[in-house]
Amino acid sequence: MFNRTEAVNNLLALMRLQNSYIHELNKLIYAAATDLTLANNHEFTMFVDNFFEFAHYHYNSEGYSQAAQLVQIYHYILLERLLDSQVLVAAEQMELAIGHLEMVVREMQARFHPQIILLNQGILLMEETQLKIIESLEELLERSQPVPKLQN
Template sequence: MLALMKLQNSYIHQFKKLIFSAAADVTLANNQDFCEFIAHFLEFTHYHYNSEGYSQAAQLVQAYHYILMEKLLDSHVLAAAEQMELAIGHLEMAVLDKQVRLNPQIIMLNQCILLMEEIQLKIIESLEAILANSRPAPQLQN
C-alpha cells in the first residue's frame, strides 16, 4: 500500500505542474468550474499526504493496529477519494466550455486525473483487504 501511495505522490507532483501551467491560461483561470476543480484537487492532496503519513508511521513500528487502519480509511483515504471525485466532476463541467475543452493542457489533466483515480481506488482496496485480514476475532460468550 505504501508503494501505491508513493506512486500517487509522484503523480500528484507531476499533476500539480500541469495545473499551475494550465492556470496561467486566462481562459482556464476565469472558468469557475476549473477553479473549483483546482480547489478540490488541492483538498484531495491534503488528505492524501496525511494518509501517507499514517501509513509510514504504521510501517515504521511494524504494527498495523485495526483501529488506526480503520480511522485512516475513514478519515483520510476516503476523504481524499471524495475530494478527487468532486475535482473530477468540476473538471468535467469545465470541459463543457468549448474554449476549455480544446485546451491541450486540459486534455492532459483529464488523462492524468483518471490515472490517479485508479491508483486511489487501489489504495482503498488495499486498505480494505488489510482491514478484512486484521479484523479482530469475535469474542465468544459463555
C-alpha cells in the same frame, strides 16, 4: 498465508505512485493557471480547490501509513481510522475535482486546451490508483479484523 508487512509495503508503493501523479498534475495545473481563459473559469478554479484538498488528505493518509510501517503497528483500529479519516475523504475530494474538470471539458473554449486534456488523463490515472489504495486498505482491514471473543 497473509503477509501483513508485504501488504502494507504494497499500500505504501501505491501511495508513492499517487504522489508522483499529484506532483505531475500540480505542474500541469500551474501551467494551465497562466491561461486567463482557464484561470477565470469558475469550474476550473473549483477543480483546483478540490484537487488540492484531495492532495492534502492523500499526504495525511500516506503519513499515517508510514507511521504504521515504521512502528510496525498493524492494528485494526488504526487501519480503519486511516481508511475513514483520510483515504475516503481524499477520494471524495477527488470525485468533486473530477466533476468540476468534466464541466471545464464541456465548455467549448477549454475542451481542446492541451493542459486540460493532460489534466483529464492524469486525474483518471489518479482515480484508478486511489481505488487500488482503498481496495488494499479494505483487504488489510478484512484480514486484520479482530476475532470476536466467545462468551462462556
